[in-house]
Every structure is written in structure tokens, then in C-alpha cells.
Amino acid sequence: MNALDSVADDPKDAAHIAVLAHEVIVGLNIRPGIRMIDGTLGGGGHTAQMLERSAPDGTVLGVDADPAALRRVQAKFPDEIAQGRLVVAAGNFVELEQIAQAHGFANVDAILLDLGVSSFQLETAERGFSFMQDGPLDMRFDPTQALDAAEIVNTWQEQELANLLYEYGEETRSRRIARYLVQHRPFTTTGPLAQAVEKAVGGRKGSRIHPATRTFQALRIAVNEELTHLEQVLPQCLNLLKPAGRLAVISFHSLEDRIVKQWMQREARTYVHDPLHPFGGQKREPTLTIITPKPLTATVDEANQNPRSRSAKLRIAERPHLIDADNYTKNNE
Numbered sequence: 001m002n003a004l005d006s007v008a009d010d011p012k013d014a015a016h017i018a019v020l021a022h023e024v025i026v027g028l029n030i031r032p033g034i035r036m037i038d039g040t041l042g043g044g045g046h047t048a049q050m051l052e053r054s055a056p057d058g059t060v061l062g063v064d065a066d067p068a069a070l071r072r073v074q075a076k077f078p079d080e081i082a083q084g085r086l087v088v089a090a091g092n093f094v095e096l097e098q099i100a101q102a103h104g105f106a107n108v109d110a111i112l113l114d115l116g117v118s119s120f121q122l123e124t125a126e127r128g129f130s131f132m133q134d135g136p137l138d139m140r141f142d143p144t145q146a147l148d149a150a151e152i153v154n155t156w157q158e159q160e161l162a163n164l165l166y167e168y169g170e171e172t173r174s175r176r177i178a179r180y181l182v183q184h185r186p187f188t189t190t191g192p193l194a195q196a197v198e199k200a201v202g203g204r205k206g207s208r209i210h211p212a213t214r215t216f217q218a219l220r221i222a223v224n225e226e227l228t229h230l231e232q233v234l235p236q237c238l239n240l241l242k243p244a245g246r247l248a249v250i251s252f253h254s255l256e257d258r259i260v261k262q263w264m265q266r267e268a269r270t271y272v273h274d275p276l277h278p279f280g281g282q283k284r285e286p287t288l289t290i291i292t293p294k295p296l297t298a299t300v301d302e303a304n305q306n307p308r309s310r311s312a313k314l315r316i317a318e319r320p321h322l323i324d325a326d327n328y329t330k331n332n333e
């Protein structure tokens with residue numbers, strides 16, 4: 001059994017099945033010999049399939065901010081790494097162009113971003129991503145960075161905390177929660193924080209999701225600057241793609257999906273409105289072709305097998321054949 005088989009067969013990996021994997025492989029047009037970037041390597045689930053479908057000579061650069069993810073993947077794919085088919089790199093995808101260039105992946109056929117937190121991270125209590133098990137208030141993808149969730153919860157002013165919960169958690173009870181947290185801090189672990197949020201909103205009140213879900217989402221987004229990093233990586237992906245190369249992005253909440261959707265729409269425009277222009281605007285060479293006008297979502301079967309896939313939205317776009325780098329720069333000046 002090689003490493004690629006073991007990804008699907010290892011019972012330990014049952015909870016880490018790659019989300020929308022078939023749609024990603026087909027949508028990215030994975031075929032033998034191509035060069036690819038997996039910007040969110042995680043447990044290597046998508047990378048395994050990318051390697052398999054591009055065999056015998058396709059290559060993947062796998063990037064993750066979390067050194068623990070890289071160590072797992074290195075242990076899982078020793079043969080592919082030895083053959084040079086998989087190159088792994090520690091780093092934040094906010095620097096994707098630089099990382100790709102450093103590893104000779106500046107011109108690729110396919111890029112995948114499967115955003116957010118991995119099942120490994122969620123299930124490791126010490127990483128502090130989950131309120132289901134008590135762990136330190138951490139939530140950093142990259143444990144070497146300074147800011148963690150404890151610093152935000154314990155030092156930010158009430159108003160700042162309320163704004164954070166409202167903007168990044170879309171939490172309508174943000175003020176009430178922020179006031180309660182400030183009155184009852186410091187918090188050092190996830191369990192008491194989740195209980196405090198529950199008390200602040202007066203219990204569960206029949207809600208399907210735990211009352212702390214939105215607070216935890218907001219904290220994680222802030223700790224890892226997830227939305228700004230996403231905004232910054234998308235144009236870099238375009239620069240890294242060959243003509244006819246494709247980008248796939250899987251997002252798990254509406255804030256991420258909106259950023260991806262609006263960016264793709266902007267790049268695909270054929271006309272730019274400009275009130276100062278004599279004709280009110282001008283034609284523009286699109287820098288992207290949208291492949292999925294509506295995002296792809298999990299089938300009922302996948303959603304039943306892998307609950308994490310239920311909120312996943314996959315958007316795919318292609319760099320047009322004719323466009324060149326100069327054109328892209330000109331269009332975005």
C-alpha cells in the first residue's frame with residue numbers, strides 16, 4: 001500500500017476526508033504532468049488526490065502555516081517527497097508568491113485553497129480551537145506568532161471586543177457577550193470562555209448551534225487575520241497561474257465566501273464603470289473566467305458522511321488563455 005492509498009484507508013483519517021474532493025479534482029482539471037500548489041496542506045487529503053490524479057509526474061507544492069501539519073504530511077508521503085513529486089513548505093499563504101518562487105513553483109496549472117481550520121487542529125485540545133474540549137486559549141495556525149486568543153479576550157477593550165464579535169462572528173448579541181467577558185476575565189482556557197458566552201446570552205434557548213460558536217469563529221479569524229490574508233492571497237494566485245490555469249477556493253462561512261465571490265466577479269468584469277470617462281466607463285480585458293457561477297456544495301451523501309462539508313462552498317475560476325502578466329498589471333493599475 002502506498003501513501004496515497006493510506007490516506008483514504010487509514011481509520012485514523014476517517015474524520016479528515018478532504019471536503020468536495022471530487023469536485024476539486026475535476027474542477028481544477030488535474031491531469032498527469034501538471035504543477036500544482038496546495039496553499040492549505042492540512043492533513044494532505046486534497047494533496048493525496050492531486051498527486052494520484054497527476055501521476056506519474058505531476059508535482060505539488062504544499063504550504064501550511066502550521067508546522068504540525070507539515071510534520072504529519074512529511075511522515076505520510078515519504079516516497080512522493082523523495083521522488084520530488086511533493087515539496088512541502090512552512091509559511092503563511094499571505095506570502096504565497098514568494099514561497100512559490102523560492103521553491104520553483106512560480107508558474108502553475110492549478111492552485112487550491114481549502115480555508116480555515118483542519119480537523120486535526122480542531123481535535124487537538126492544546127491548540128485551543130474548540131470549545132468541545134478544554135484547552136488553552138490559543139487558536140494560532142502558526143504557534144510562533146505572538147498574538148493568540150487569550151491576548152484578545154483578556155486585554156482588548158469592551159468596545160473592540162464587541163466590534164470583533166459582530167464583524168467576524170456575525171454575532172447579534174456581541175455587546176452583551178463583550179460586556180460579560182470583560183466583567184469576568186481573565187480567561188485562560190476554552191471551556192470557561194464557552195460557558196461564559198452561554199451565560200451571557202442566557203443559555204442555549206433551543207439553538208441548534210452552541211452559543212459560543214460565533215465567538216470562537218470571530219476570535220480565530222482575528223488571531224490568524226484570516227480575512228485580510230485571503231484578500232491578499234487571491235491576486236497572488238492569479239499571478240502564479242499559467243494561462244488556462246485554475247484556482248479553486250473552498251470557504252466555510254459567508255465572510256470568506258463573499259470575499260472570494262466578489263474578487264472573482266471583479267476580475268471577470270468586461271467593463272469598468274468610470275463616471276469621469278467620456279462614455280461613463282470603458283471595456284476591459286477580463287483577468288479571470290468564472291467556472292462556477294454558483295458555488296459547488298456537498299452532495300447529501302458527502303454531507304452525511306462528513307458533517308464538516310455541510311457549510312463548504314467551492315468556487316473555481318480560470319486564468320484566460322490570452323492574457324499575459326503585463327495585461328494583468330495594466331488592468332489593475
Ligand SMILES: C[S@@+](CC[C@H](N)C(=O)[O-])C[C@H]1O[C@@H](n2cnc3c(N)ncnc32)[C@H](O)[C@@H]1O
Pocket residue numbers: 016017018019039040041042043044045046047063064065066069091092093094114115116117118119141229
Ligand atoms: C481546512 S484545512 C486543509 C485540509 C486539507 N485540504 C486536507 O484535505 O487535509 C486548512 C489548513 O490551512 C492552514 N491555513 C489556514 N490559513 C492559512 C494561511 N493563511 N497560510 C497557510 N496555511 C493556512 C491551516 O493551518 C490548516 O492546516
